[in-house]
Amino acid sequence: MAAPKDVIWPRDPHTAAKHALLRRYLQAWAPIMLSHNDIVTYAEGFAGPGVYRDGEPGSPVVAHQVLSGALRRNPRRVKMVLVEENARRKTELEHRIATAAGTYGPRSGRLDVHIAQGQCHPDLLRQLARAGSLNHPMFVLLDGFGGPEVPFPLLRRIATQRRSEVMVTFQPAFLVRFAGKDDRHRAAGDAFFGDSDWHGVFQQPASAKAAYLRDRYRESLGRAGFQHTLVFEMIDEAGHLLYLIFGTRHERGVEKMKEAMWVVDTTSGVRYRDPKDPNQQALDLELEPDTGPLRRILLDHLRTAPAARSVDQLKKYALLETVYRPTQVIPLLKRMRDDQDIDVSPGRITGASTITALHQDALF
Ligand SMILES: C[S@@+](CC[C@H](N)C(=O)[O-])C[C@H]1O[C@@H](n2cnc3c(N)ncnc32)[C@H](O)[C@@H]1O
Structure with a gap:
């Protein structure tokens, strides 16, 4: 999507679907992780202001609600580490999290939230280190505006904690349109994919380019250490294809993310791609599951x-x-x-x- 200039902006349908998916997944993730680990971390590198124009919660607030609920049933601790580059959005986010903590937060302070103004990379890793999170399981949402914004070394570092998982937003249109002509954009693509194999996209027919980049990115996640990946395909309000790509080492993570995806309302624009279907047909999950x-x-x-x-x-x-x-x-x-x-x-x-x-x- 085009990056909005205001501090907050309207929530579009694909964002609503993304939040529904996040909520569902964290509802499964939090109790499982908390039953095996003393400390777990939820992190975001592009946290946003925590609210949308009509008052809907942003992803950090969605996560705060779910994690607070999980902590009511579990005596352990959760850290949230949130990085946002825009100072006014960061201030808004602090306000929204404080309000959420007053409404939902566990009284004992077992949900420990760190909010920092900075760049997703390298500031997220710095903040995670400062919070003492890097040696504990993390769920890291890297939800920028979809261009190639997440450097590969960040993924690799997150993956060194073996129980950690990532979810990355990727909009292929930018690389498809501009990287063939501009060295700087090509370099940004190399930093995102961690190599230059994706340059093969320039030889693909137009109809195959997005899927080609999606598959190269799944391979990148695999090289980073996330051997299992799932891809959700969304269409943003401008009609652009947007991928939400999940990476984990754990079959249970795949299972829970899949369950979350199957219950998310597909009328809001989520499509789940079948990697084994040569026609790459997107399934319409709101129908009777078509097996x-x-x-x-x-x-x-x-x-x-x-x-x-x-x-x-x-x-x-x-x-x-x-x-x-x-x-x-x-x-x-x-x-x-x-x-x-x-x-x-x-x-x-x-x-x-x-x-x-x-x-x-x-x-x-
Ligand atoms: C798509 S929005 C995040 C939305 C949020 N995840 C949600 O669902 O509510 C992306 C945010 O990332 C911020 N941003 C853009 N580039 C950034 C960077 N390099 N580092 C950190 N934040 C960045 C923007 O200011 C914006 O608030």
Whole structure:
């Protein structure tokens, strides 16, 4: 989106969807992390003013609400580290967090909020170090205006804490339009991706460029240390494609983020891309979950895998390689067995059952 000049600005539908996703995910993340760690941190490098024009909460306030709620049921501590470059937005954010703390905050001060004016990089890392957060699990939201703003070394540093996770906003249009012609923009792209492999975008047809950059960025997150990534696709109010890319080392993080995504109202503009779908069709999640593509994906997988797969292996494959959830696999396998797409051994479907594809020419 074009960067607004005012301290606060109207909240558009894709931002509402992003906040719904963040809220859902943190509702799952906070109790899990707090049950295993004495200290966890929620951080933002582009925190914003904490409020939108009609009074809707900004992402730091959304996080504050959820984390306060989690601390009521748990005796541990949460730190919030928030960096914002604009002085007036930072002042507004302080005010909004103070109000939220009065309304929702745990009385004992177990939710410790650090707000700093500065640049996402290197100030976020400095503030995280000062708060004593770098050696504890962090969830870091890097939600700038979407241009290539997040330097790769920041991701790599966050990933050295093995239980940490990131969510990055990326709008590919800027690099697609300008980086071919301007060395400075190309250098900004190199700093974002951490290498120059993304330059291949200049040889892609126009319709494939955004997806190409998205996939290169997923690889960058992998190189940084986040081996699992999920991508949400949104359209901003100007009609620009915007990706929200989540990175984690943990299958449980993937599972919880996927669950959050499946319940977020897709009418507000979120689309979840299926990495295994060659047509790259975005799913319309508000409809009855359409597992037709999963049927095709599983059959492809069964036919190309070197050996028969167990149901548990297929559930893991669905979790890590597709947009679907493991809970969708067994009901689908039952339908596939009834349709004679697969053979199940022994006949009852359990986690250990072995699945074999029956014929090559199934129609979907
Ligand atoms: C998209 S807004 C953040 C919105 C916020 N995450 C939310 O959802 O409520 C981006 C914010 O980052 C700030 N910003 C832009 N460049 C920055 C930088 N290099 N470092 C820190 N903050 C920056 C802007 O002033 C703006 O407030």
